[in-house]
Amino acid sequence: MKIPYRDLSIKNLILRKELLQAVNRVLSHGRIILGPEVRQFEKQLMQFCQKKYAIGVNSGTDALYLALRSLNIGPGDEVITTPLSWIATVNAIAVCGATPVFVDISEDLNINVDLIEAAITPKTKVILPVHFTGKLCNILRIMEIAAKHDIFVVEDSAQSFGAHINGAMAGSFGHINCFSMNPMKVLCSYGESGAVVTDDEHLYQKIMSLRYAGTVNKENCYYPSLNDRIDTIQAAMILVNLKYLTKKIELRRKIAKFYTQALKDVVICPEEDDSSHVYYSYTIIAEKRDELKEYLCSKGIETKIQHPILMPYHTAYRHLSKFSIPVAESLVNKILCVPNEENLTFKQANYVVNCIKEFYGAC
Ligand SMILES: Cc1ncc(COP(=O)(O)O)c(C=O)c1O
Structure with missing residues (x-):
């Protein structure tokens, strides 16, 4: 018997048909960049995570990067995270110019919350926990620690879309929450994609601007940034997968x-x-x-x-x-x-x- 770890081909013919129809709709209306499906996807994400704002971006890595940028994280700042994750987690910290601080894990493979406070210094600006393997870390305790020390929490929920504690979703606890929807993920697209959610209007506006070259009204650049927009076609395909x-x-x-x-x-x-x-x-x-x-x-x-x-x-x-x-x-x-x-x-x-x-x- 041959068993692949993941078979990304679409065997379910009903799903395949729905995905192709979704792509067809985008090709027909022609709003390939930030078309209506992007807003629809963002709205469904807001509902799912019970958050006020959602922003589709082009990867989970970019979601983390934009989240940290929106908090002005940079040189001289420390960000506490786990040592066990996909490298994107720490790359986002380092690319912002900040210093990662690694706190050991527990047997559940998530950050050991009992060790976090000892790692906090006057330079600590953010705790960036990962819900590794799709299992929530002790995010409630992390939120308490962050509140006590007046620091931000950016959740890396790349692997945990749909995980919850009594109905409160992964990605609904932190000040900013980041998802990946790459093809390996539980809620996936068929290319690179991701999303950010938050309740903070100021952070939302800033991430919206950072998502497209740091511009306001798509022209005047306020903050040097990159192009992190999600493709309409990917958003349309995620909407199909969300149903299942x-x-x-x-x-x-x-x-x-x-x-x-x-x-x-x-x-x-x-x-x-x-x-x-x-x-x-x-x-x-x-x-x-x-x-x-x-x-x-x-x-x-x-x-x-x-x-x-x-x-x-x-x-x-x-x-x-x-x-x-x-x-x-x-x-x-x-x-x-x-x-x-x-x-x-x-x-x-x-x-x-x-x-x-x-x-x-x-x-
Ligand atoms: C925990 C974690 N963080 C971040 C990412 C980055 O997401 P992406 O591949 O969409 O850039 C991944 C992707 O595998 C991940 O597993």
């Missing part, structure tokens, strides 16, 4: 439940608490991870390590001062994402389980 989001998350949660029940005595499985996990990835913590990965590959099962290099250890960040991140250093050698997309069949999921058990001699 609940079902998609439900299916992913079902697969996760099956995996956890079958594997909990063999490897460490993602734990659910009162927050809802959308399983952007189903990431296990496994002893002999590299051998397991190789074994699964020999059985036709593709897996991923997200991410094999902790952000402070990328070449670009080795000059930063040393951080105490022992948990991240240990877990980065044990994490493994197994196939969990919504159209995985029960037979395939069962095969993955049996191969993992076989590897550990637990059949």
